Amino acid sequence: MSQVSMSPSMAALGAASRPERRDIGLRGRYAAERRFRLYGMAAIAFGLLFLFLLLFSVVSKGYTAFQQSMITIPVEFSEQIIDKDNERATNPQKLVSANYPVVARDALARVLGVAADDRAAMREVNGMISDSVRVQLRNLVTANPAIIGTTQPVTFLAHGDLDSAFKGQINLDVPEKDRKISDRQIGWMNQLAESGALSKHFNTGLFVNGASSRPEAAGVGVALIGSLYMMLIVLVLSLPIGVAASIYLEEFAPKNRFTDLIEVNINNLAAVPSIVYGLLGLAVFVNFAGFPRSAALVGGLVLTLMTLPTIIIATRAALKAVPPSIRSAALGLGASKMQTVFHHVLPLAMPGILTGTIIGLAHALGETAPLLLIGMVAFVADVPATPMDPATALPVQIYMWANEAERAFVERTSGAIIVLLIFLILMNVGAILLRRRFERRW
Amino acid sequence: MNMMSEAAVEKALDKKMNDISYKMIGKDVSVYYGEKRALYDVNLNVRENTVTALIGPSGCGKSTFLRTLNRMNDTIDGCRVTGRITLDTDDIYDPAIDVVELRARVGMVFQKPNPFPKSIYENVAYGPRIHGLAKAKADMDAIVEQSLQKAGLWNEVKDRLQEGGTGLSGGQQQRLCIARAVAVSPEVILMDEPCSALDPIATAKVEELIHELRANFTIVIVTHSMQQAARVSQRTAMFHLGNLVEENDTDKMFTNPDDQRTQDYIMGRFG
Incomplete structure (x- = not known):
């Protein structure tokens, strides 16, 4: 036999000698592996989704807490209000118990051009200032009584509701009587913001203040x-x-x-x-x-x-x-x-x-x-x-x-x-x- | 020891006269793991400056016997040893013997290389340091160098002593472990299948090393390899099912053993 005639028969021999492929369940095994990977990825995706939801909801609600609206205006430390009878030399209690919120209110009213005898308007002006201004001004005055009778620029906290409104968190479509902040206050707010007297600052108070019933002054x-x-x-x-x-x-x-x-x-x-x-x-x-x-x-x-x-x-x-x-x-x-x-x-x-x-x-x-x-x-x-x-x-x-x-x-x-x-x-x-x-x- | 009893002195002289000096003597040694008995009244003496190989099928108690020689069995819960083992003239199971001191005199090399995850230098220096063998840094350097020389590793690692010991190859690691054991200057070195995790080239190096160490140390080696026992040892002891079957000169053991079981094991008929 020549080589040429031999090779086809050799090939046939080789094919015949190769054993039949056994079904060892490869298809099923790979399918099981693919399924398991899919389950794993689904579980991780599920977890990531919730993590993202948590972070998104917390951050989107909370990032504004790191900013605080502050009002910076010249404040007249009027002797008339703080110490009318000039008894601070003899009675130190006088400077502690003085009516500081009125000092701040009058200062803001002056900036906004509100007449002092318009009682309703004055009340609304007062509602724009945080109560914490009492302590702040008291500390200023007791530290340096000489400022009584002078006018000083002071930066103090806006009221929590004004803060929320300024951050756009109050829905202005709600009827005025159901709102925490009135249309007039909104107008004043815009006026103050335009003049630069009302602005947002980094909220250091959040990190240094203790508990307070006034949210703008509360901190961790x-x-x-x-x-x-x-x-x-x-x-x-x-x-x-x-x-x-x-x-x-x-x-x-x-x-x-x-x-x-x-x-x-x-x-x-x-x-x-x-x-x-x-x-x-x-x-x-x-x-x-x-x-x-x-x-x-x-x-x-x-x-x-x-x-x-x-x-x-x-x-x-x-x-x-x-x-x-x-x-x-x-x-x-x-x-x-x-x-x-x-x-x-x-x-x-x-x-x-x-x-x-x-x-x-x-x-x-x-x-x-x-x-x-x-x-x-x-x-x-x-x-x-x-x-x-x-x-x-x-x-x-x-x-x-x-x-x-x-x-x-x-x-x-x-x-x-x-x-x-x-x-x-x-x-x-x-x-x-x-x-x-x-x-x-x- | 300078406070030898008279009987001990006599015994020592006796050994001298017979020209055989026994470093360690095991008499009626039995070991129990809880209820299970692993060794049955083994009487085996280890000659000084000699390599003694312990052979036998798996689970025959050869490693157990090896570990009684430096009381490493103490660390196993429920393990109990009876009988008497002496190192020179000291009964090593005497309550007066401190196990820490014993292990400083009877060092050990394990089956798997187990260098500390520290530098090569620190690996070797650790033993001398805890035993206070070196006063000055220069002394320690000398001990480290000599030990690595003795372990035949110095030339390979002298430029990287501060590198990690675990970065060496398996054979180098095992020689590092030998250097570490040597650094404490023990009298006896126990080796528990020291080459079973090594390739043939590394094995050859370790075997050569064992030959050289014999000049200064008494060595007891457990091995599964009959050829290794024949190559490195002068005395061989054959264990089977917790019993010492036969102990003899290695040459005799592999050519004309006294016991049929030894013959069968060496011929590969069981094991």
Whole structure:
């Protein structure tokens, strides 16, 4: 046979010798994989949608809270109103109790050209000025009584309703009598805005002021300080206690029924509703130990109790994840148990421990329920100087503002949520950075 | 030890006379993991400056015996050791013996290379540092260099001592672990299948190293490779089902063993 005639028969032979392709269900397997990917993507899209909705609704409602309408006009510190009988030298109370709102009202009326004897108009002029002007002008005058009788440019807060109207949050199609702000006030507002006397400024008051029934003067200052105190207390107490407890349980404690029981209990404690911790804190720290109510100290202690199980569980998981070969290596060299743990195991577990701690802290930062029970839901206007003074917390402030009806409080509620979210994001970024830093050591 | 009992002195002299010096003596060693018994009355002596290979099928107790020699079994929950093991004249299970000190005298190299996630320098310096073996930085530098020399790694890593130990190749990592063990200047080095995770070239290097280390250290090595036992050891002990089957000169063991089971195992009939 020649080669030419052989090759077709060879090819036929080759084809015949190739086994029949078996059906091993490839089509079904790939379809299952595609389906699973689709489910996964759908789940993520669903989650992202809600995250976006949350952020959009909070930011769109809340961003205006970071601006505040202020009125800047020349104010005449009229001796006639402040100290008619010139008795401030003998009676210091005189300057404290003087009728400062009238000073501001008259100043604004003069700018707007409202006649002093038009009582209804004067009342409406007064309605454009925040009540906080009383304290502001009083402080100016008591700090420097020489300004009485002079005219000074002063910037003060517009009334909350004017602020809302100026930000375009009040629907002007509503009949005037159902509106918080009258047509005449709207006219004055436009007049002031044109002359530059009314303008929006960055709202520093939101970050430094305490509680106030006037939304334009209310801020999260007290809540921020309270939350800060509590976070410090939680960090200082729960990190060392939690890490020490975990190290003991994981590395030193004998494995017996008693330690099993402790482990089960720690896991259960992590699942106990936070309001129960509030009750515990009320009973133990306030009623029994006699710590003051509404104090950041008590809040911090309660949140420490609440955070400890989280930190212990995270730390134990991190310690468990350290390869046993590292322990063997150190023990085999003659390191003591303590040296093994502190020189090798703990540094390797550190990223996990820090992540767990910061997640626990973030959880504590957003916790509201236990704080309600220990009296941190309170009207606190003064910034707490120590953790023993009454304070509120950010989430509690949000809760309280959310119960208010004024339009200006609605935007402040969202503004406070933005502040809280920013803090949470900062903490989580901190967790990621710390983890990176520790992991970089090979 | 300067406080040897008279009997111990006599025993030591006795050993000298027979020209065999035993570094470690195991007498009736039994090990229990909870209820399960892993070793049955093993009597095995380890000769000084000798490589002793422990062979046997998986689960025969050779690693367990190795770990009794520096009390690494202590770290396993529920593990109990009976019998007597001496290092020179000290009973290592005597409550008066500190396990930390024991492990400084009996070092260990593990199956999988396990360098610390620190620099090469720190890996070697860690043992001497915790035992306070170097007073000045220069002393420590010298210890690190000598140890890496002894482990045959110095030329490969001398320019990158501050780089991570985990960045080395598997064979280099295992030699780093050997250098780390050597740095403490132990009397005995235990090796638990030190080459099982290495390729043939790295294995050859480690085996060569074991040969050289024998001059200064007593070595006990567990291995699954019969060829390796034949290549590196002078004495071989064969374990089976928790019993010591036979202990003999390696040459004799692989040519004319006394026990049929050894013969069968070496011929590959079981295991």
